[in-house]
Every structure is written in C-alpha cells, then in structure tokens.
Amino acid sequence: MANTPYPESYYAASANAVPPRPVLQGDVEADVCVIGAGYTGLSSALFLLENGFKVTVLEAAKVGFGASGRNGGQIVNSYSRDIDVIERSVGPKQAQLLGHMAFEGGRIIRERVAKYNIQCDLKDGGVFAAITAKQMGHLESQKRLWERFGHTQLELLDQQRIRDVVACDQYVGGMLDMSGGHIHPLNLALGEAAAVESLGGTIYEQSPAVRIERGANPVVHTPQGKVRAKFIIVAGNAYLGNLVPELAAKSMPCGTQVITTEPLGDALAKSLLPQDYCVEDCNYLLDYYRLTGDKRLVFGGGVVYGARDPANIEAIIRPKMLKAFPQLKDVKIDYAWTGNFLLTLSRLPQVGRLGDNIYYSQGCSGHGVTYTHLAGKVLAEALRGQAERFDAFADLPHYPFPGGQLLRTPFAALGAWYYGLRDKFGY
Template sequence: MAVRNPSAHVDSWYSRSATPSPARPPLQGRDTADVVVLGAGLTGLSAALELAQAGLKVIVLEARRTGWGASGRNGGQVIFGYGCDQAKIAAMVGREASKALFDWSVEGVDLVKQRIADHGIDAHWRDGHAHVAIKPRHVAELKAWQADLADTYGYGVQWWDREQLRAQLDSPRYLGGLYDPRSGHLHPLNYTLGLARAAEAAGVRIHEGSEVLSLQRGARPVLRTAKGEVQAGFVVLAGNALAYRIAPELDDKIMPVGTYVGATEPLGEERAQALIRNGMAVADINWALDYFRLSADHRLLFGGRASYSTLPPPNLAGTMRARMTRVFPQLRDVKFNSVWGGLIDISLNRAPHWGRLGDNVYFAQGFSGHGVAATGLAGRVIAEAIRGQAARLDAFARIPHRNFPGGRALRTPLLVAAMAWFKLRDALW
C-alpha cells in the first residue's frame, strides 16, 4: 500500500497497465465555482461530469492523483445491487422503495457501459458475472435470491448447477452459481481516468495534489487546501474512506477496511481461457469472500482477504496464493507479479449512505465494497439534486444509518471481533 512518490498511483497491475494520464496542477490561490467536489474518484467525477454537461462550472480537488483511492485499485467487478442484501433494504425502507432503489442500481451498471461507449474509454469491459456456491447452504441461498430477484424485482439471472458452471469455470470448488449476463468487469483505473478526461472535455477543472483541509459552511461554502480555496454554491464530498474530519458528523457512520487484490504472471491466452471460458467475473458468497477474473493480457486477477484493523495481513502474497490455488489447484506453479491493497468505506448496515448536510453540502459514502456501479449512480443522483430534482437522493437519504459502536477507541476492536465470528461461520457451516 506504499506510495512510490507523492504524485504516483499505488503500484499495482492497474497502474502498470493504465493508459497514460497527465499530472494536473494543484490548486493555487482563490477560485469560485458553481460546484466544488472533494475527490477525483468515481463518485466525484461522475457528479462533476453530469453537472458540467448541464452547464455548471465545476472544480474537483484531489489529494493525490485522479483515481488514487479505491476507484483505481478495486476488484473491477460491476454488479447490480448494493453492499447489503436487497431484503435488508426492503426491511428498512419498504418494498416499493426498495424496488425503486434496485432498479436504480441496475441503471448504475448500464451507466458504466454507456459512459465507456460515449467517451471511448479503453476500460477492457467484459460482460458476465457469477455468484458461486461453496456449500449446500450457499446453493439454497442463491436459489432463494434468484426467486426473489425474479418475483419481487423483475430481474432475471440464470441458475447454473455444478455441471453447467464447471463447463465455464474450471474449478472443483463450487457447487453451482447465479450467472448475470448484464453485469461484468473492467479495468477500474482506466475507467476512472477516462471519466476524468470526459469531465475535463465538458469543462471540469481537476486539481491534483490538493488535499482538502477544511470545509467552511454557509450560504456559499468554501473548501480550503494548503495553498488555496474554492468558494461555490454547492459542495460535493466524495472522499469516502480517505476523507476525515471534513464533516465530522459523517465520520462515525463509516469504517475504513483494507482489501487486497493480486495479479498473476501472464498465463498465456490458452491457459487463461481454460480457467474461465466465457471470460466472466466470479465471486463466492462467503462473508470473507474470494473474487476473481481474467485480465486483458491473460493474467488471473484474484481478490480476497480483508483487514478490519486496516493493517495489511502478514505474508499477503503467500496467503493470496494459497487462496487462489484452493480455487484453481492447476495454478500451483503460478506466482503473483503484484499484490496491492487499499481502503474501502463500509457502513454499519452495509447500505449506501448518501444525502445532504444543510442545503448545499452533498455527500456519498458507505459503498461497502460494492461501488463500481453504485458510485456512478451516486454522482448522477447528487447532480440531479443540485439541479433541483432531489427525489432520488431523498429516497437514499431515508435509509437509516447508525454510528459504529465503541467510539474512536473501541470501534475497530469491536469490528475485528465481529468479523472473526463471521469468518468462523464461513469455515464451520
């Protein structure tokens, strides 16, 4: 997770294979805008693009490089839904509201594909995603989920039994899976950088190396950095796990969690395609899940592990390789060329936490590891609200959110203990 230098992206297969992107100058002095956005990740850039296309002057302030955080180093899986089960959302807001929120999550998936096409982004998009079962209880859960998706939400996914799944996925580990042809996967850093170029083409100014140090609220709020400030009619806070103390009332609603991904050495086209014949992305449904897919240059990109203390696990590469060979025993001779991690933001109920503070400060956080599609939707929904159409943001704001228990001193140890129980459940049941 170390940074090679302050102006570089974190070393990963993504940063090594990304389309070159120019460094953007830091903010110097005072400026004004219609909207100022904290964070040049997927949420902030999505909001900025939508607002600029509507004719507003937008300035984006980024502490490091565009896409430096989770937007540029995640697992790259683009999936409908949110970080928690849709049934949990229905219990919180009601069935009809839950149906609308689900439909909007599918819009988020389609929005990613639309922006790739509209702006010519080289994001390595591939169609297809499967949630897979390791244990008999997973089979029952997935079949119940398939029925609920069809009956309640009108969304069809395919159940593949063990034989059907094995025809596409050469792993002995899984008993079956739900396949969704509409979801898919991409190169997240290339997508984020492409979104930045599209925003700039629409008139957005992005300042890198411009960490926001404070927010001054009021009729025309101000974001301040070490060397400048921007006053605007509206502020969008899109720093997620990396923003802290800018709006203290938001901080205790999310917890930073470390997640990790590795890229193998090149496998060659024939060997790679033999692993996942249809090129889909895959995730199991354990609490401490594994997820994986193929890269455009025929590597296996394998994600797993999570650190609820935010400290990288010891011998990360060795642990990841052990998890990979449990899925694909035929890769025992294969090593990782790079392993990297980063912080995501989880909410206590794993549901999205989007809304406003007062009349002119908007925020989106709590993507809970399910953000590649939802972040784009969040930016669009916030842009709609700033332009006076707040119905969709109000629907998200009705999802109740509580602080993590334990305060600053105890909330991380409490979460670590809770996650240990879920991992034990994965192992024993």
C-alpha cells in the same frame, strides 16, 4: 508539497497515459466543488457538467488513487445488503425505488464507456459461485428477488454448468448475471476524468481539501488555494480522513487485498475461465477473481479492519488462489497491493446533506464500482432539484459504530471472525 504517486499495483503499471494535472494555487469559483476524484466524484462531475454546471474537482493525490483505482474490477449489481433486507428495514415504497436503482450503476458504466470511448477492457458476465447447498438456495431466492425488480439477465448454473464457466471444483452451482462484468478500474476512472475535462470541468491533483468553510457561500480550502462554490459534494469515502467529523463517526475504512499473476498465456487463461466471466463466491468473507486484458489472473479477498496494510499480502491471498486453482502452483505473482473501502454498520451507503449546500455519498461497503456511478447521478439530480431518488437513500437508517472510533475496529473484526467461522462450517 509532497507528490503522492499511485501505490504499486497491476493497474498503475498498466494505466493508460494521461496528461499531468495542475495543483490548485490561488482562488477559483465554481457552481460545484467536488472533493475526491474517484468514481463517486467523477460520476457526479460528469452528470453535472452534462447539465450545464461549472464544476471543479479536488483530488488529494491522483485520479482514482483510492478504491476506484485498486478494486477487483468487478461490475456487481445491487448493494452490499440486498433489496429484501432494505425492504424489511424501510418498507415497500422506499424499497421499490431503491430496488429499481440497484441495477442502474452497471448501465451507467457501459453508457460512459460507449459515449466517451473509454479504453478499460470492459467484458460482460459475472458469476456468483455457491460453495454449499445453502448458498445455492440463497442464489435461487436472489434470482426471484432481482426479477421482481425487472432484472432478467440471470441464469442459474447447476454443478455441471458452473464447471463450464470456471475450472474450480469447489462450487456446487452458481448464478450468471450477464449485466455484470469486469473492467480495468483505474483506466475507467482515468477515462471518466478525461470526459470531465472534455466538457469543461477542471480537476486539480495533489490538492487535498483541508478545511470546509460552511455557510451560505461555502469555501473549500487546500494547502495553496481555495474554491468558492454554491454547492459542495463530498466524495472522499475511505480516504476522507476527518475533514467532515460527522461522516467519520458513522463509517470505518477497511482494507482488501489483491494479487495479480504473471501473464498466463491464452491456453491456461482460457482453461480457467473459458468465457472470461468474473467470479465471486458467496461467503461472507468472499474471494473474487477475473482475467485481465493481457491474460493475468487478478485474485482478491480478505478484509483488514481499520485499513492497516498487512505485511505480506501474497502470503494472505496466494493460498486462497491455490485452493481455487491448484493448477497455478508454479505461477509467479507479479503484483500485490491493498486498497481501502468504507464500511458502514448497516452495510448500506450513506447519502445526505449537511446544511443546505454540502452533499455527500459514502460507505459502499464493498459494492462500490456500480453504486458510485449511480450515486453520482442521484447527487446531480438532487442539485437540480429532483430529490426523490436522493431522499430514498438519505432516509436509510444509519448508526455510529459502538464504542466510537476507538472500538469500531475490534468490534468489526470480532464480527468478521464470527462470520468467517460460519463460512468455514457452511452455516
């Protein structure tokens, strides 16, 4: 069977050393079979193992191969649609539960890093940067909204103050969230995988799930083996393919592009982001950036609907970087890559159960780093019979893309074009 390596990226090139993991061959039994060794799967596995379950994880390629090992590395609170939008959709009781969970993912990441001594360049502090007065007004409302749910580590930044934290003259202000932050995302996933194994969990790489035999005692088949389990957790997200057709119809893989500069040196790096916070702007099609542990700038943005790999990522993203930081015009780009995330029509995550024993979480819609860690805890709670928080997510309304899989890409791209115009003209 073909060996799928990591795609070339800064994260793959700077990943911590890990032992090779086996391919599943033959039959194994577990309490829970987790499909996918990204953050959702690894977080689920860790919470389950800590509660005494026997867990087997199947990964089609390598740990963190998908979005978990390729994202911008930013710890951003809440969901891709904020709590006020959820409240209008589902009412105050469900919104209250989801609102209090909106800030839990970042805490889980920090607990994991501390408990299992994960080396992933964790830094505190994330900035939402406003380009227009209207965006600044939205941040002021967002601060009041988040504080309603007990989230108090927030500071509004005026035009002078934001210049102190990011050397970019595009912004009229912003909001600093000290419970936000940034990490080396692949090393976080690799550290969580090592934690899973330290608790007796087994991870098989290069072992894609090709078929699920549903029923009272479900079986997950791979090319060379199978896992018999009491429960299955489907955590493939944008890399699930058509393994579970019911899930594919309600979501669309999208690509986002990332570049990484050569090392900038301490002085230049500190001049760009003096406090080493990460930054994302407030546009619908947003740009995001941060420094790495070895003082490179990671800069991402752009969305390719339908998850094609664009031919020249640097040509798409470098102009965005230079608009923010013209002082980097002579700096070399060492790495450029794309990674897929899973978009839902509502832009809210999809959580649920198929039959009595197949659980799933998917569709983070670009807010995956924190949400996936929360999702693992919520899924583990549901398997232990504590379903209140699981049900709060499972009851969110979801819709198939108009026109099915054939038309979902052009429809979404048309929507993005519209919002791109809104960003451009400051609506």
